[in-house]
Amino acid sequence: MSQTTSPEYDYEVAVVGGGPAGASAGVFCAREGLETVVFDRGRSSLKRCAHLENYPGFPAGIDVGTLYDLLHDHVERAGCPIVPDMVESLRRPDAGDGFVVDLQDGEPVTARRVVAATRYDGSYMRGLDDEDAMFETTEHDGETTESFDRGYPNHDGTTPVPDLYVASPSEGSQQAIVAAGRGARVARKVITDARVDAGWWPAVAEGVDWVRREAELDDEWDDRETWGEWFDEYYGEDAPVDVDSDRYQRVRAAVLDDRLSSYIGPDERASRAEAGQERLASHLDPEAVVAGCDGRELLDAMDDDVIAAHLDGEAGPLGVNADGE
Template structure:
């Protein structure tokens, strides 16, 4: 064993390895990392989206966005969510000796191991050869009078699962994966499946493992639902009857506690909403040209904005004084 090989007696170095740092890979990475999985994204730096001259149909950018800025924002989002993004090309993915995970070998860096791997790159898929019967994973097509093999885009199911346990495919897929927003959606769907499967490995069952990643306003919690016991009661009523787990077991109680914690933590205060809104705009502004921002904002709009900020700041000061009295 070389110095660069992971110690096979240790736990996997990551929960999830994602091969590809384009829209599919970064989207999958965000959801996996936010789902509590230690995630690494390998990006060879040549995502197919870079062939696009200007991205014009990605929702949220009315005038479009230049590809380099979009690319940087994708990677920053993945890293902010908790992913490690490595600029390296994956050469091979192999089963570990115990068949409980995968060994991922990049071109330049050290090999890593992971319980799950998500393929999220449109290039030929050679790095996966040998994980399954090649006749199932690859298809032969004739082009220019020559027969050529390529990864079968229909190999994975709708949710990215494949016949190889722990291997998922976000791209290529049988869906149209030439539009960035559709590819990102595919990555999110596959990651949703990955997170659910990881929870099932931890004792959850299918119905309750299928969680939702969002936050809600704290004001929506009325007196009844602000009480943790009410959530416990709801969980027992909703899942207890059909759960494939004894409702009196330690496993059921453990999963119930985790699910209730997830539900309650999804409600955020007005202060947190304001903080996150400001952080989101600041993160976006960091990628924008200052001169263009100034040129796009007329003087009257700028003065109105400053006045509104002063009013909000004064309101915060008054709230602080009242709270201290």
């Protein structure tokens, strides 16, 4: 269901932090159609890692710089801008819901919802709730330190502060893949809440984001009327509104649109597979690929123009030309 941002806010969702948790949250929210922004210019625990060896999909591991570039490329391709600025504080506006996001360099922006996704620092959330609830004090070697209480958010990322969600720091998010999963889970809750605000009811608001093979649709399920009967059977009886109401019909139509658009045919599948390979290849270092024992197979997946430009000395490691373009 495509969402639109209220004119009262610059963004529907502001994500603080661009590591695995923040990038994952940004991708999910942006793909839902929520106007989303990621702010990323702080300390990153991922960048402190020498080499990441347990992130699925990279059998020999992956250097952190490449993974970081891939994460941010994915976020931006989903339609979510990444702003290289540090969030100094969050505060409530004088009236109404939402947040004012104060930035170190840029002008403040407003957001309907905020996802905190910074691994180490939660100080920018001070003032949104009682500090004894949000922060904990610890003593070590005679020194007293105060840090964000990782037990403060609920399992789904919600907090006592309405519309504030925490993906990180949180308990159990020390590993990059765990943090990415946490960001996705929290984003799903953000999407559910946004749908409820748009008139959906909880039973139908928890959707999925995936595409399926068109061949899975037989003649019966290729018909929108069949999907409508399915919706009425599963959600109509317990719906909190009358099935003939505009609200019910609007939500029903949105759900059917989502379901039917999630099926793609073989040509579209092939096109997306090719685009995915080319996008991935654009992040590979041609010198490292050529030097590898499987270099020829990897080169087949890379864009021919990029490889040719590199071999001619016209491109750098990531396929940029001498002018940096």
